[in-house]
Amino acid sequence: xDDRSDEAVYxxxxxxxxxxxxxxxxxxxxxxxxxxxxLRVGRSPAWTQARDKRALWYRAVVFEARSLHRSTARRQxxxxxxxxxxxxxxxxxxxxxxVSEALGVLSPQQRAVVMxxxxxxxxxxxxxxxxxISAGAVKKQLARARRKLKGELxxx
Amino acid sequence: xxxxxxxxRMRNAVTGIADGAPPPHPFPAPTGGADQGDxxxxxxxVMDHRxxxxxxxxxxxxxxxxxxxxxxAGLFDQSVDIAATDEGAGMSSAVAPxxxxxxxxxxxxxxxxxxxxxxLEPRRVIFGPGDEAATAAADYLADRLPDLAAxxxxxVIEEVETVxxxxxxxxxxxxxxxxxxxxxxxxxxxxxxWVVAAVSDGVDARRVAYDLRRVTGLITATxxxxxxxxxxxxxxxxxxxxxTGDTVDPGPSGRQLGTAGRSERLDGEETxxxxxxxxxxxxxxxxxxxxxxxxxxxEFTVSAETAETVLILFVEPAAINAVVAALAADDxxxxxxxxxxxxxxxxxxxxxxxxxxLAEIWDAGSELESVSLALATTDPIAAxxxxxxxxEGVVAVVPAPxxxxxxxxxxxxxxxxxxxxxxxxxxxxxxxAPWPATPASDNMAWYGTxxxxxxxxxxxxxxxxxxxxxxxxxxxxxxxxxPLTVIFERLDADLPPIVYDAPGTNAFTDAxxxxxxxxxxxxxxxxxxxTATYRGTTLSYIFEVP
Numbered sequence: 001x002d003d004r005s006d007e008a009v010y011x012x013x014x015x016x017x018x019x020x021x022x023x024x025x026x027x028x029x030x031x032x033x034x035x036x037x038x039l040r041v042g043r044s045p046a047w048t049q050a051r052d053k054r055a056l057w058y059r060a061v062v063f064e065a066r067s068l069h070r071s072t073a074r075r076q077x078x079x080x081x082x083x084x085x086x087x088x089x090x091x092x093x094x095x096x097x098x099v100s101e102a103l104g105v106l107s108p109q110q111r112a113v114v115m116x117x118x119x120x121x122x123x124x125x126x127x128x129x130x131x132x133i134s135a136g137a138v139k140k141q142l143a144r145a146r147r148k149l150k151g152e153l154x155x156x
Numbered sequence: 157x158x159x160x161x162x163x164x165r166m167r168n169a170v171t172g173i174a175d176g177a178p179p180p181h182p183f184p185a186p187t188g189g190a191d192q193g194d195x196x197x198x199x200x201x202v203m204d205h206r207x208x209x210x211x212x213x214x215x216x217x218x219x220x221x222x223x224x225x226x227x228x229a230g231l232f233d234q235s236v237d238i239a240a241t242d243e244g245a246g247m248s249s250a251v252a253p254x255x256x257x258x259x260x261x262x263x264x265x266x267x268x269x270x271x272x273x274x275x276l277e278p279r280r281v282i283f284g285p286g287d288e289a290a291t292a293a294a295d296y297l298a299d300r301l302p303d304l305a306a307x308x309x310x311x312v313i314e315e316v317e318t319v320x321x322x323x324x325x326x327x328x329x330x331x332x333x334x335x336x337x338x339x340x341x342x343x344x345x346x347x348x349x350w351v352v353a354a355v356s357d358g359v360d361a362r363r364v365a366y367d368l369r370r371v372t373g374l375i376t377a378t379x380x381x382x383x384x385x386x387x388x389x390x391x392x393x394x395x396x397x398x399x400t401g402d403t404v405d406p407g408p409s410g411r412q413l414g415t416a417g418r419s420e421r422l423d424g425e426e427t428x429x430x431x432x433x434x435x436x437x438x439x440x441x442x443x444x445x446x447x448x449x450x451x452x453x454x455e456f457t458v459s460a461e462t463a464e465t466v467l468i469l470f471v472e473p474a475a476i477n478a479v480v481a482a483l484a485a486d487d488x489x490x491x492x493x494x495x496x497x498x499x500x501x502x503x504x505x506x507x508x509x510x511x512x513x514l515a516e517i518w519d520a521g522s523e524l525e526s527v528s529l530a531l532a533t534t535d536p537i538a539a540x541x542x543x544x545x546x547x548e549g550v551v552a553v554v555p556a557p558x559x560x561x562x563x564x565x566x567x568x569x570x571x572x573x574x575x576x577x578x579x580x581x582x583x584x585x586x587x588x589a590p591w592p593a594t595p596a597s598d599n600m601a602w603y604g605t606x607x608x609x610x611x612x613x614x615x616x617x618x619x620x621x622x623x624x625x626x627x628x629x630x631x632x633x634x635x636x637x638x639p640l641t642v643i644f645e646r647l648d649a650d651l652p653p654i655v656y657d658a659p660g661t662n663a664f665t666d667a668x669x670x671x672x673x674x675x676x677x678x679x680x681x682x683x684x685x686x687t688a689t690y691r692g693t694t695l696s697y698i699f700e701v702p
Contacts, residue, residue: 007183014180022177023170035181099169118167119174125702135702136681150162 002053006042009053014038017061023115024065024108026100033068037061058112058130065108102152110145113138282390282440282455285348289323290315292349293340297327300354300442303449304329323349336379336445336452356452359383359443364430364458371441371458375428377419381447383426384414388440390457396439397432413444435644435654435676575648575683578603578612578697585609588627596667607693610686622656622675623663624688624695631670636662640690642674647698648683677701 002009014034021030037060041047050056103111109131116127117138124135124142131138283299286292294313298305305311310331316324321344328337338356342349356377364373377383386395395415419426426445438457445452580601586593588606595602600611606627622642629638637659644654660674678684679701687696 010180010183014183018180019174019177023173027173027177030177031179031181035184039184099166100173103170103173114166115170115174118163119170121167134681136679139702140679146162149166 001049001051004053006038009057010038013054013057017057020058020112020115020119021061021065023103023119024062024111025068029068033064034061037064040064055130055132059132062108062112062131065112098153102149105148105152106145110141110148113141114145114149117142281343281350281352282354282388282457283393284342284350286350287348289318289342289344289349290325292342292351293323293325293327296340296351296354297453300444300453300455301327301450304331304451307331321345334447334451338452338454353456354453355456356443356445356454359445359452359454361441361443361454361456364441370431371416371434372431373429375419375430375443376425377443377445377452378425379445381426381445381451383419383428383443383445385417385428385430385444386413386442387416387432387434388442388455390438390440395442396436397434413446413450433655433657435656435678575700576698577683577700580612587625591625591669592667596665603697604695605693608688608690608695610688610695610697612697612699621673622677622686622688623668624660624672624674624690625668625670626672626690626693628691629662629670629672631662631664638662638672638690640672640674640688642686642688644675644678645685645687646682647685654678 004012017034017037018030021033024030025033037057040063041056041060047053047056103114106114112131113127116122116130117124120126122130124138127138127142128135133141283296284292286295290313294305297311297313301311307329310329312328314326314328316326316339318324323342323344325340325342326337327340329335336357338354340351341353341355343352344350358378359375360377361373361375364371364375371387375383375385387397388394389396395412397416416432417428417430419428421427428443440455440457443452443454444450580603584594585602585604587602587609595611600613602609603612604610604625608624608626610624622644624640624642629635638661639658640660641658642656642660646653654675656675658674660672662670663673664670672690674688677686677699681701683698683700685696685698687694
């Protein structure tokens with residue numbers, strides 16, 4: 001069991017998690033997603049008993065990214081409906097970069113796998129242990145992500 | 157660009173993205189009350205949006221995601237953010253087990269994979285797109301029910317609800333004393349509308365299950381018309397199973413119906429007992445009543461991910477806290493977080509009571525890989541609930557493989573690394589011309605003889621179709637359906653083999669030349685032996701899925 005205080009855990013992994021989240025939701029939303037994940041997982045009974053709070057937090061960040069993914073899709077629909085009365089959303093810098101844009105077509109889970117594979121340089125078992133999925137699932141997600149990315153980047 | 161260069165570029169790109177991230181917010185207090193600082197602002201907005209979702213949207217969400225989205229995204233319009241209330245600040249107060257029932261509830265087995273189900277992605281699409289939901293629904297029905305759609309005043313299509321990127325349309329007809337009705341579910345994505353499922357009144361597919369090896373279960377229908385079922389390739393929209401019996405003559409669409417089964421009359425119902433080997437990540441099941449032409453359409457997708465992870469429970473009101481407590485104790489953040497509905501302290505009087513179903517599910521509790529929870533209301537549209545009862549079965553209620561094998565089986569399981577995987581031969585096999593001397597990927601090697609060969613993966617296995625070559629295989633139109641049989645057997649567990657009976661299909665790429673496909677390599681972890689037979693030649697290899 002990880003006996004460190006919540007503040008110590010936050011200090012130890014906060015920067016790392018925000019960097020990870022930047023690959024999932026873009027830099028603008030990354031700090032929000034990370035802190036929300038921390039708050040949510042901190043309320044879980046599992047948190048106090050967790051042996052690996054870092055991994056638990058990683059999974060919570062992916063979950064929050066999915067929530068944002070869904071709410072963003074809904075928001076876009078609503079914004080289109082009221083486009084004449086509501087100012088357009090700020091320019092989404094997440095989509096300015098070509099690779100970032102390509103990442104945007106992936107599911108949040110696939111983005112998480114891509115980030116942990118390429119940024120954290122983890123092998124499939126390592127990615128799987130952080131995300132709570134099997135290495136086989138990681139490989140499947142990574143293979144799909146690669147195919148999509150190659151297509152998006154014109155290397156398919 | 158080869159894989160190595162691609163990987164290197166991706167590594168640089170994502171590192172740049174990560175390095176560009178801002179610093180984290182200051183440390184928040186995880187157990188705080190109403191005001192959690194800046195980090196909670198967006199959460200409140202999300203919850204507010206959720207609270208406005210209509211029931212139909214939630215119903216479709218259940219369909220799309222196997223339940224957890226609905227549980228977390230507004231099935232109940234009283235949703236509140238518990239983090240903003242003192243009562244909801246702690247999980248313990250929200251999920252205190254019901255003292256009268258809690259001891260009866262098994263603990264959900266921890267440690268199983270948690271595979272996310274995705275969300276608003278058109279991955280369960282069976283038809284589309286259309287510029288408008290109505291257009292997509294009409295086009296879909298015209299394709300699936302062509303004669304009815306072509307009959308003047310025959311097929312009536314009406315919008316039931318369109319909310320936040322989801323839409324439900326009803327269809328019905330009453331022609332010559334024959335009438336029925338059904339619903340089409342659509343999703344808006346990428347600026348277009350896509351059909352993701354269809355159901356028909358009286359068609360019950362709740363007992364269909366997919367365990368990554370076979371599609372099994374009973375499909376029944378009231379009425380006098382025969383029922384046919386096809387297993388359909390998502391990409392092509394065409395059945396991928398060879399016809400196993402009598403099929404229905406092609407209608408105007410030219411589509412052969414009933415390739416995976418046709419009903420017989422049992423106990424006053426049209427019944428199909430389907431039992432078909434399938435090893436695909438995703439496919440669609442298409443069920444239609446036919447009487448001279450297609451009369452109904454029930455269609456939905458099944459995916460390997462769904463089969464591994466999803467179960468929807470209808471929970472009686474008194475049990476909700478105990479269920480959530482069991483899930484929360486499971487030490488799986490994802491599962492815990494799927495149950496926002498309980499956190500929001502829903503009005504229990506609005507829950508559907510379904511105790512018998514629940515008891516049955518709990519009886520199998522120890523064999524469930526994971527549990528997802530969906531709650532349904534009876535108000536305001538009870539009809540949707542009935543649809544959900546169909547959809548829960550066809551989309552989501554799928555008994556998963558047991559995560560805990562019996563002791564003797566466990567003992568027989570070789571430890572990791574002990575699977576005697578087939579290695580590339582020291583002297584590389586070189587196929588005859590015109591096939592290339594080496595496979596297309598550096599991660600692969602040819603294995604076999606001129607009579608029958610395949611590729612084996614050197615590093616780690618990737619998701620692959622089961623592909624085979626032979627110098628005897630002429631390919632092309634000369635042999636579009638080669639007599640190739642492929643069997644996958646687990647060497648480390650006593651499980652039934654996955655059998656892909658002949659024929660296979662032909663395929664061609666510039667890099668691979670003509671080759672044969674039959675089935676797909678399994679993705680379930682374990683030590684596997686693949687054995688193929690073609691024109692009297694048999695070839696086997698062993699591989700491990702980690």
